[in-house]
Amino acid sequence: MSGTGKAALLVLISVLTLSVLAPLLPLPDPNRIDLDSLGKPPSAGHPFGTDNKGRDILSRVVHGGKLSIGIALVAAFASAVIGFAVGLTAGYFGGRFDAVMMALVDFVLSFPSLLIAIAISVLLPPGMYTVMIVLAAVGWTSFARLIRGHVLTLREMPFVEAARAVGCSNARIIFLHIAPLCIPLSLVLIGIKLGGFILTEATLSFLGLGVQPPAPTWGAMVSASRAYVLSSSWMVFFPGAAISLTAFSFNMLGESLKKKYDAMKYS
Amino acid sequence: MLLLVPLLLGITLFAFFLLKALPGDIVVSLVGERATPETMESIRREIGADKSFAYQYWGYLKLLSRGDFGSSYYTNRSVLSDIAAKFPNTMTLAFAAMLFAVPSGIILGFIAAYSKDRFAEKCVDALSLSGLSIPVFWSALMVMILFSLKLKLFPPSGTGGPAFLVMPAFVLSIPAAATLARITKITVSDILGMPYIKTARAKGLSPLSIQGVHVLRNALIPIVTIIGLDFGSYLNGAVVTETIFGWDGIGRFTMEGIIKRDYPVIMGCIIVGTVLFVLINLITDLLYHLLDPRIRLHVRDR
Secondary structure: HHHHHHHHHHHHHHHHHHHHHHHHHHOOOOOOOOOOHHHHHHHHOOOOOEEEOOOHHHHHHHHHHHHHHHHHHHHHHHHHHHHHHHHHHHHHHHHHHHHHHHHHHHHHHHHHHHHHHHHHHHHHHOOOHHHHHHHHHHHHHHHHHHHHHHHHOOOOHHHHHHHOOOOOHHHHHHHHHHHHHHHHHHHHHHHHHHHHHHHHHHHHHHHHOOOOOOOOHHHHHOOOOHHOOOOHHHHHHHHHHHHHHHHHHHHHHHHHHHHHHHHHHOO | OOOOOHHHHHHHHHHHHHHHOOOOOOOHHHOOOOOOOOHHHHHHHOOOOOOOHHHHOOOOOOHHOOOOOEOOOOOEHHHHHHHHHHHHHHHHHHHHHHHHHHHHHHHHHHHHOOOOHHHHHHHHHHHHHHHHHHHHHHHHHHHHHHHHHHHOOOOOOOOOOHHHHHHHHHHHHHHHHHHHHHHHHHHHHHHHOOHHHOOOHHHOOOOOHHHHHHHHHHHHHHHHHHHHHHHHHHHHHHHHHHHHHHOOOOHHHEEEEEEOOHHHHHHHHHHHHHHHHHHHHHHHHHHHHHOOOOOOOOOOOO
């Protein structure tokens, strides 16, 4: 892995560790409302300042990471599983199922994704699981497309022909011969998608369609403080910076995983 | 173009189904819980909520075929005329954003492609990756703090002349410019490795004609595709950007409709968004032919 990839991984590991260990750290309760310190700028007691309800922003940012990253991870894994299943079957069997599935994938990929996400999150009651479903509903398509493409080349390989010649069933060929070779590609793709998932989760929370208050998520924190942006900029700065840093690191990691994978493929 | 009709039917049916399946009673949220049952019944009849799903959908399609999107539950104004009034604003915003995004994206991409493995390439990479990693709603607020609060250059929000337009257009252009820079970089560095560039150099063509005729011309197809595809991201971004900057366009209209559960408004916006989207794709396809006459439009191998 390249230097930038390692740096990104290091940042991500520290962000994750911090947010998982947040309850053990010497931080104030992220949901404790303190009427004596409403909207205080950053100071020694509150390094990131306090929000309009007097809650400590540093503590909320640290606690918020768990939800945001957790949702993105679960959604990425779910997208990978669905896309993997669809891509494998569509690519291996081809035919009508393949045509229908790829038309669906093309449509979802080309349509403005936020509109689809909004439509689903209006339909389901807002909350953590809805956000995961929304992300997975849009996210599986790119997995399906890429896995299918990979399967199309794999299924013409001599070893598949050989397996068929010795009488392996389709299921055996798919699961034991082809699927394992698609796993590296899926892992790379998970790395690439995570940054986007973090952003979409934050945007949904920002629009009020994500995880509901008082749970601290970065997007919802920016949203709640939006009205105070011109008077108390620190309230929106820190949670947004946390989103950007995390998404940037995920994107960087995905990028370097992809480079590594491409180098492996062509060597 | 023929695809447009079934696509629209599908979209309207899907959107209609989604909206009708929403939890909560629209009539209750319209008149409040304390209204008498009679009032609620009469309003229910007025907006047709007492009829069957198929009947309502058929009624809506009949309305649509007459070019009528119905009227808003709240303001009772025609949705179509509201959209028509706000549409130019969104288009202005999108084109202004393209005005930022297209030159900066292409220039950055070229710089990166020509400075392979040098410092400039790393800078462009970091810049484009940040452009894709910073949430639009946050960059919007940061730009607002910097340019209207600290520097006092532009009004923080509202609809109007160029002064109001600069900030939302810039914010909207960031992710688009980042995508464009990445695609341009990949395409141009691929082209630079092609034998015909070596040939052009060997036969002594001026660097300018190599860049203009051989590199840029061939790089244009993927670039134009991305510009077209990015229109989807303009529509995405417009919802957030217009809401934050108070720009009176379709994006903000959609968001307000969603918050107030104003079905005719949401439906109208989704339909207009879809038509727009299909048209942009069509224009992109047509441009291919202009850019590369070898691509013939009537040949479809799918």
